[in-house]
Amino acid sequence: MTVTIKDIARVANCSYATVSRALNNKPGINAQTRQRIIDTASQLGYQPNAIARGLVMQRTHTIGLVIPDIVNPFFPEIARGVEDVASDQGYTVFLCNTNWDQTKENVYLKALQEKRVDGIIITPSIDLVSANGTNYAYLNEINLPIVIFSGQSTTGGHSHIEIDNHRGGFIATKHLIEAGYKRIAFIGGRESSHSNSERLKGYKSALTSYGIAIDETLITNHDFYSESGYALMESLLKLPNPPDAVFTGNDIIALGVLECLQKKGIRVPEDFGVVGFDNIIFSGYPQIQLTTISQPQYLMGKLAAEILLNEINGLSTKGVRKTILEPELIIRKTTRKLNFPYNIREKSR
Amino acid sequence: MTVTIKDIARVANCSYATVSRALNNKPGINAQTRQRIIDTASQLGYQPNAIARGLVMQRTHTIGLVIPDIVNPFFPEIARGVEDVASDQGYTVFLCNTNWDQTKENVYLKALQEKRVDGIIITPSIDLVSANGTNYAYLNEINLPIVIFSGQSTTGGHSHIEIDNHRGGFIATKHLIEAGYKRIAFIGGRESSHSNSERLKGYKSALTSYGIAIDETLITNHDFYSESGYALMESLLKLPNPPDAVFTGNDIIALGVLECLQKKGIRVPEDFGVVGFDNIIFSGYPQIQLTTISQPQYLMGKLAAEILLNEINGLSTKGVRKTILEPELIIRKTTRKLNFPYNIREKSR
DNA sequence: ATGAAAGCGCTAACAA
DNA sequence: TTGTTAGCGCTTTCAT
Numbered sequence: 001m002t003v004t005i006k007d008i009a010r011v012a013n014c015s016y017a018t019v020s021r022a023l024n025n026k027p028g029i030n031a032q033t034r035q036r037i038i039d040t041a042s043q044l045g046y047q048p049n050a051i052a053r054g055l056v057m058q059r060t061h062t063i064g065l066v067i068p069d070i071v072n073p074f075f076p077e078i079a080r081g082v083e084d085v086a087s088d089q090g091y092t093v094f095l096c097n098t099n100w101d102q103t104k105e106n107v108y109l110k111a112l113q114e115k116r117v118d119g120i121i122i123t124p125s126i127d128l129v130s131a132n133g134t135n136y137a138y139l140n141e142i143n144l145p146i147v148i149f150s151g152q153s154t155t156g157g158h159s160h161i162e163i164d165n166h167r168g169g170f171i172a173t174k175h176l177i178e179a180g181y182k183r184i185a186f187i188g189g190r191e192s193s194h195s196n197s198e199r200l201k202g203y204k205s206a207l208t209s210y211g212i213a214i215d216e217t218l219i220t221n222h223d224f225y226s227e228s229g230y231a232l233m234e235s236l237l238k239l240p241n242p243p244d245a246v247f248t249g250n251d252i253i254a255l256g257v258l259e260c261l262q263k264k265g266i267r268v269p270e271d272f273g274v275v276g277f278d279n280i281i282f283s284g285y286p287q288i289q290l291t292t293i294s295q296p297q298y299l300m301g302k303l304a305a306e307i308l309l310n311e312i313n314g315l316s317t318k319g320v321r322k323t324i325l326e327p328e329l330i331i332r333k334t335t336r337k338l339n340f341p342y343n344i345r346e347k348s349r
Numbered sequence: 350m351t352v353t354i355k356d357i358a359r360v361a362n363c364s365y366a367t368v369s370r371a372l373n374n375k376p377g378i379n380a381q382t383r384q385r386i387i388d389t390a391s392q393l394g395y396q397p398n399a400i401a402r403g404l405v406m407q408r409t410h411t412i413g414l415v416i417p418d419i420v421n422p423f424f425p426e427i428a429r430g431v432e433d434v435a436s437d438q439g440y441t442v443f444l445c446n447t448n449w450d451q452t453k454e455n456v457y458l459k460a461l462q463e464k465r466v467d468g469i470i471i472t473p474s475i476d477l478v479s480a481n482g483t484n485y486a487y488l489n490e491i492n493l494p495i496v497i498f499s500g501q502s503t504t505g506g507h508s509h510i511e512i513d514n515h516r517g518g519f520i521a522t523k524h525l526i527e528a529g530y531k532r533i534a535f536i537g538g539r540e541s542s543h544s545n546s547e548r549l550k551g552y553k554s555a556l557t558s559y560g561i562a563i564d565e566t567l568i569t570n571h572d573f574y575s576e577s578g579y580a581l582m583e584s585l586l587k588l589p590n591p592p593d594a595v596f597t598g599n600d601i602i603a604l605g606v607l608e609c610l611q612k613k614g615i616r617v618p619e620d621f622g623v624v625g626f627d628n629i630i631f632s633g634y635p636q637i638q639l640t641t642i643s644q645p646q647y648l649m650g651k652l653a654a655e656i657l658l659n660e661i662n663g664l665s666t667k668g669v670r671k672t673i674l675e676p677e678l679i680i681r682k683t684t685r686k687l688n689f690p691y692n693i694r695e696k697s698r
Numbered sequence: 699a700t701g702a703a704a705g706c707g708c709t710a711a712c713a714a
Numbered sequence: 715t716t717g718t719t720a721g722c723g724c725t726t727t728c729a730t
Contacts (some may be wrong), residue, residue, distance in 0.1 A: 002492075004723055015701045020725060029701060050463040051409065052723035053420070054400045056706045062464070065444070070425045070432075071630075079419055083446050092460055095414070095444035097432050104436070111441055114399040115411070143351075259635050263626075286608050287636040353707055362715045369709060379715060403705035404722045 003044045012040045023048070033095075050296055054116065063308060064112035066096040066122040067104060067149075069191075072224065072252055073280040074297060078149070081301020082121060089309055091118070100125045100190060100224070106138065113186075119145035119308045127194035128154045145311035147321075149304050151194040159307050159321035161300060165195045168327035169202020169207075170294040172247045172275040175291070175329055177210050179336040181245030181273045187232045187257060188249035189224030192293045196221065199277060212323060218243055229256025245273035245335075251280045254290055258334065274334040289333035296325065350580045352393045361389045372397070403465065412657060413461035415445040415454060415471040416498075417542075421573065421601055422629040423646060424472075427498070430650020431470060438658055440467070449474045449539060449573070455487065468494035468657045476543035477503045483651045494660035494667055498653050500543040508656050508670035510649060514544045517642040517676035518551020519558075521596045521624040524640070524678055526559050528685040530594030533561075536606060537598035538573030545570065545598045548626060552596055567592055578605025588612060594622035594684075600629045603639055607683065623683040638682035645674065 001139040005023070009016035014033060021029045022037035054060040065082055067075045079095065086093050094117065105125055112120060120142070128139065129152050139146060140155055145298040148160035176184050186203050188196045200221075204214055217239060222228040229248060233256065236243055256278030258268065266272050269291075277281060279294035303323060310316040354372070362384060371386035372379045372395075412590055414431055414698040416424045428444065435442050440629060445457040454474055461469055469491070477488065478501050488495060497509035525533050535552050537545045549570075553563055557632035560566060571577040582605065585592055597603040603625030607617065615621050615666065618640075627631060628643035652672060659665040 002723095017726080018700055018701075021700085023722085024725085026725095028699065033699080047459075048463050049404075049465060049723050050460075051400055051403045051465045053725075054706095055398075055404055055708090055723080056725050058706075060400065062443075070428055072423060073420075073425075075423050076419045076422075079444065080446055080448075083419075085443065087456070089443075091444075092443050092457075093465060094411075094441050095428065095432065096436075096441075097429055098709090107436070108441075110396075111399075113362075114397050115441060116398060116400050196368075241715080255634060262635050282631050284605060285631075285637075286611050288634075351707095355707080365708085366710080366718075367716060373709085375710095377715065382715080398707050401708075401722090404707080404724090405709050407722075573728085 002049075003046045004049070005046075006045055007044060008037060008041050011044070012037045032083070032332070036128075036138070044170075056115075059114050060118055061091050061311075062094065062117045063091055063305075064094045064108070064117045064120045064122075066098060066108055066112075066120060068098050068100045068123055068125045069224065070095070070097045071303055073252070073282060074250065074278045074295070077297035078301035078304070081298040081303075082305040083301075085302050085305040085309065088257060091309065094219055098125055102126060109138065109142065113144065117144070119147075119312045120306055121147050121149055121304050122151070123149045124151045124194065124230045124247065125190070126192045127197055128152060128250070129194070143330075145308055147304050147308045147311070159311065159323070161304050161307065161321070161323040161325070162195070163295045163325045163327045164206070165198030165327070166202040168277060169199035169247065170331050171202075171327065172199075172277065172293050173203045174210070175331070175335060176245045176247060176273050176275055177206065177212065179245075179269075179273055181336075183218065183245070184245040184273075185236050185243035185246040186220065186248075187213075187236070187246050188219075188221035189228070189252055189253060190249075191221040196224075199247075199249060213297075221249070224250050224252060226252050226256030226259065229253035229258045231256075233257045233260040234264075237266075244271065246274075247275045249277060249291060251276035251278045251283045251292055252293070252332075255282075255288070257286075268334050269336045273336060279330055284330075284332070285292040291332045291335040292330050294328040294330050297349035300325065351398075352395045353398070354395075356393060357390050357395055360387045360393070368578050370471055386531050407465075409465050410440050411443065411464070411466045411551070412654075412661075413443045413445055413457070413466045413469045413471075415447060415457055415461075415469060417449045417474045418573065419446045420442070421599070422631060423627045423644070426630075427650035427653070430647040430652075431654040432650075434651050434654040434658065440658065441641035447474055452582055453477060458487065459492065462491060464467065466493070467597075468496075468661045470498055470653050470657055471495050471500070472498045473500045473543065474539070475541045476546055477501060480642070494657055494671075496653050496657045496660070498649070506667070508660065508667070508672075509545070509669070510653050510656065510672040510674070512642075512644045512649075512674045514547030514676075515551040515554070517613055518548035518583060519555045520551075520598065520676065520678050521548075521626065521642050522552045522555035523559070524680070524684060525594045526555065526561065526594060528594075528618075528622055530685075532564070532567065532590065532592040533596040533622075534567040534585050534592035534593070535569065535597075536578055536585070536595050536602055537568075537570035538577070538602060541571040542573075544570045545558075545573075548596075548598060570598070573599050573601060575601050575605030575608065578602035578611045580605075582606045582609040586615075593620065594624075596624045596626075598626060598628045600625035600632045600639060600641055603641070603683075604631075604637070607637075607639070617683050618685045622685060625683075628679055633679075634683070640681045640684040641679050643677040643679050648683055649674065687689060
């Protein structure tokens with residue numbers, strides 16, 4: 001049925017070891033026989049069996065990409081970055097979308113190991129460090145190059161790449177304060193997610209720096225979806241003393257917040273300020289113009305893949321790379337201009 | 350290093366064939382030995398090697414998903430649909446993003462075959478049927494279950510699933526006509542793409558049905574990106590007799606069109622109508638409210654995967670399923686209400 | 699320069 | 715019920 005090197009050997013009249021040599025450009029083989037073999041291989045329509053090769057080489061040229069939500073435009077950009085460098089270097093990538101489901105994440109991790117991927121890039125759906133308990137040390141049990149994307153290693157045993165989420169939360173909130181908003185709420189996504197909790201810490205730290213008391217009733221978390229943003233915004237508005245601004249866990253949430261505000265007829269940015277996080281492509285559209293914190297998504301995907309492939313190929317040591325990128329505030333139309341005279345000096349963080 | 354069934358056999362004191370039986374729930378094995386084997390397997394932290402298994406079984410439980418643009422929100426929804434059913438059935442999916450690059454598509458197709466995937470779901474970046482010449486018969490040379498997503502088979506040898514693009518183009522254009530727009534342009538994406546050319550045909554057929562002459566200067570194509578939509582809209586506006594409405598090849602293009610219109614200060618929908626295609630999630634956002642043609646993306650992804658897995662598992666015959674879904678017009682805020690009295694009857698298509 | 703043969707980790711037919 | 719053995723298709727020593 002499918003043609004193998006043995007078939008080639010038969011018609012090219014040589015041993016199949018020779019075929020292997022010829023096809024893999026190994027030295028020590030007569031140029032003519034090599035050509036003859038290559039010719040018959042293409043005549044027979046030979047397609048190397050990567051599975052068999054993988055078995056003997058213990059290398060599959062395959063990596064796994066484990067992410068929580070491919071539908072959030074943040075991740076497709078990452079995926080494209082990862083893919084571009086992977087395919088450039090002859091690797092192929094398994095897409096593993098967990099829908100923020102811890103169980104599904106584990107199932108995927110197991111499958112990837114069984115399929116003998118050469119390495120894994122993962123955005124854990126839960127914060128590895130703050131989550132105490134042994135359950136979440138699972139990444140340490142994987143004996144494979146791993147790069148953690150937007151998360152941290154519990155042991156320092158894995159490279160990781162992320163934006164400085166704390167700083168991002170800080171500058172987002174700072175911007176809101178300086179624009180003169182008075183009661184700034186936080187609408188986060190998954191409370192257990194690493195990036196979310198860092199952003200929240202940044203938010204708190206900004207408030208504290210400016211001498212503003214932290215009001216726990218203004219801090220909410222649920223999901224990284226816009227429905228969640230809508231719902232939480234709605235309930236925040238029902239507070240006796242409702243907020244006049246909100247910093248959200250990501251742009252998608254902010255979109256839901258904006259929708260709610262529009263429905264309630266609350267004017268943005270005049271009476272209400274909104275800052276998101278990620279700077280997904282749609283945030284920049286003229287109709288949206290969301291003020292947000294930018295992450296260079298495609299670049300981050302590329303970097304993650306480069307780091308991983310370097311580790312796989314032994315070009316760099318495992319787990320040493322800590323790449324923290326600087327977040328950038330993108331001021332658009334959902335926050336007021338900084339025309340508010342503010343005397344309180346920002347304390348250093 | 351890694352533990353194999355031989356290691357298990359050694360400590361469980363049996364042959365490794367027995368181990369294989371025990372671990373795979375094969376009949377004809379003593380319940381106690383099975384348990385003993387299972388126990389030692391987990392004690393040793395055994396992880397089956399799917400590569401070795403794949404080699405002997407000639408089945409990898411892996412499928413390939415080949416799409417042109419993971420960044421277009423249309424595709425992540427598809428991917429999620431595909432993934433959800435795949436992972437449910439124990440399959441894993443290779444994400445192959447081609448960026449509309451025919452060469453990259455071929456490279457991926459080759460890689461997928463070499464990696465012995467069990468089947469492929471592909472949105473060809475070029476129209477297989479209209480593209481004449483032998484180059485584009487490549488899918489027929491692949492001896493694997495394939496389902497073509499939003500495209501057609503040249504031979505009828507592959508199942509395919511798509512929306513009725515022609516019909517979609519027709520109802521989009523019809524809607525614009527009935528809303529009273531007079532000069533309706535078409536801004537497409539890749540001219541060589543199947544869905545694009547079908548949508549264009551639908552557009553022409555609607556105009557013809559309503560007795561409107563087709564003006565080739567109003568028909569433009571470039572890329573499925575919003576930059577392309579912006580640029581083409583801009584040049585269309587420079588025409589001596591510019592259009593007052595446009596039907597676009599997809600929503601992303603429409604977003605670019607809207608941006609251009611806004612910049613030029615042209616009022617939508619009062620003075621200009623826009624209809625997109627796909628109904629990506631962002632089109633429904635309150636700030637956008639794009640009138641468009643809906644495709645049930647997630648469902649389509651699910652269906653594609655189900656069809657493929659059925660073929661793989663011999664539950665249905667290869668290449669017989671032709672699934673054509675009905676498009677739906679979603680009227681939002683980028684087109685006028687149908688308050689225009691129109692006497693010309695729609696001829697049947 | 700080429701061939702013979704072992705072995706990667708597993709499944710499955712055949713024996714016992 | 716269990717063991718022996720032959721591959722799956724390939725790479726890679728070790729001989730020749």
